[in-house]
Amino acid sequence: MKDFEFDPVPITNADGYVIKNKNETERKNSSSGGVFILLAKEIISRGGYVCGCVYSQDLLPEHIVSNDLSDVYKMMGSKYVVSNLKNCFNEIKTLLSEGKEVLFSGVPCQINALKRSVTDSDKLLTVGVVCHGSIGRNIYKAFLKEEQKRGEIKSLTMRDKQKGWSNYGMRVTFKDNSEHITFRNEDGYFLKCFTSGIFERDVCLKCKIKGGNIKADILLGDGWGMDKLFPDFTDDLGVSSVLALSQKGKLELEKILKYTEFKQIDAEEIIKRNGRIMTPAPENSRRKKFLKEFAKYPDKFTKLTKKYAKETFFSKLKRKLKF
Numbered sequence: 001m002k003d004f005e006f007d008p009v010p011i012t013n014a015d016g017y018v019i020k021n022k023n024e025t026e027r028k029n030s031s032s033g034g035v036f037i038l039l040a041k042e043i044i045s046r047g048g049y050v051c052g053c054v055y056s057q058d059l060l061p062e063h064i065v066s067n068d069l070s071d072v073y074k075m076m077g078s079k080y081v082v083s084n085l086k087n088c089f090n091e092i093k094t095l096l097s098e099g100k101e102v103l104f105s106g107v108p109c110q111i112n113a114l115k116r117s118v119t120d121s122d123k124l125l126t127v128g129v130v131c132h133g134s135i136g137r138n139i140y141k142a143f144l145k146e147e148q149k150r151g152e153i154k155s156l157t158m159r160d161k162q163k164g165w166s167n168y169g170m171r172v173t174f175k176d177n178s179e180h181i182t183f184r185n186e187d188g189y190f191l192k193c194f195t196s197g198i199f200e201r202d203v204c205l206k207c208k209i210k211g212g213n214i215k216a217d218i219l220l221g222d223g224w225g226m227d228k229l230f231p232d233f234t235d236d237l238g239v240s241s242v243l244a245l246s247q248k249g250k251l252e253l254e255k256i257l258k259y260t261e262f263k264q265i266d267a268e269e270i271i272k273r274n275g276r277i278m279t280p281a282p283e284n285s286r287r288k289k290f291l292k293e294f295a296k297y298p299d300k301f302t303k304l305t306k307k308y309a310k311e312t313f314f315s316k317l318k319r320k321l322k323f
């Protein structure tokens with residue numbers, strides 16, 4: 001596949017923030033600064049509902065609609081895998097027709113699809129996450145199959161902060177309460193392959209839902225690079241870079257700022273520190289070789305991820321030049 005090129009639509013009139021939730025337990029259990037849960041609780045406090053991604057009983061990502069906080073807490077944290085939206089759009093349309101407020105959280109392509117499905121409503125708040133690309137369910141199922149050799153899985157998280165936000169880990173907890181944790185900057189081969197683009201899907205490499213094409217009211221992302229701008233503000237529990245893209249998003253964000261510590265920042269400072277806001281990830285030169293080997297040897301998933309996580313000097317240089 002040749003590198004996909006397009007002229008991104010600029011983002012205009014956005015408000016930029018760097019935010020961390022004052023509740024450190026919520027922040028620890030979030031991917032970054034713990035902003036989503038504050039927005040969700042605000043909507044629920046007004047009698048509304050939240051639609052977000054959880055793990056099914058089979059540990060497969062799926063979206064559900066709920067006004068139960070115990071469900072909403074399960075929506076916290078990145079899943080990184082293609083989610084089954086099931087009947088959520090129809091449920092949301094029904095709730096909106098009844099005058100209920102709904103917060104939908106997802107990747108930008110899901111939000112744009114929802115906006116095409118739902119008649120414009122001031123009762124709908126869309127909260128997007130900066131997307132690097134979603135992992136195909138076949139790859140994720142191969143990972144689960146390997147982990148299940150260690151025991152029956154009870155739960156997992158892809159953003160464990162035991163060693164800090166920047167060296168997050170994949171934590172798998174088993175029914176006997178034992179755990180298997182691998183870290184992104186160490187032995188986390190699954191996470192390394194994901195972040196380097198080895199798992200990238202063709203459709204994600206050609207994604208046009210970037211920049212001004214993102215129709216979310218609020219866009220949440222990791223606060224990468226903010227330690228340079230605000231060294232006394234960032235810490236190992238994580239901070240969020242937040243763009244309020246619409247007037248509705250700006251108003252809703254203002255309602256939860258009292259529960260946070262925050263810095264206002266030019267939106268362009270956020271955008272230039274996260275390339276995935278404006279463009280899809282460049283293709284990893286070893287991606288096709290991995291996919292070919294994986295198709296041939298699906299039962300050797302761990303060995304393959306270990307092999308392809310060790311990026312060559314030239315592929316790393318090429319990727320950085322294309323960033």
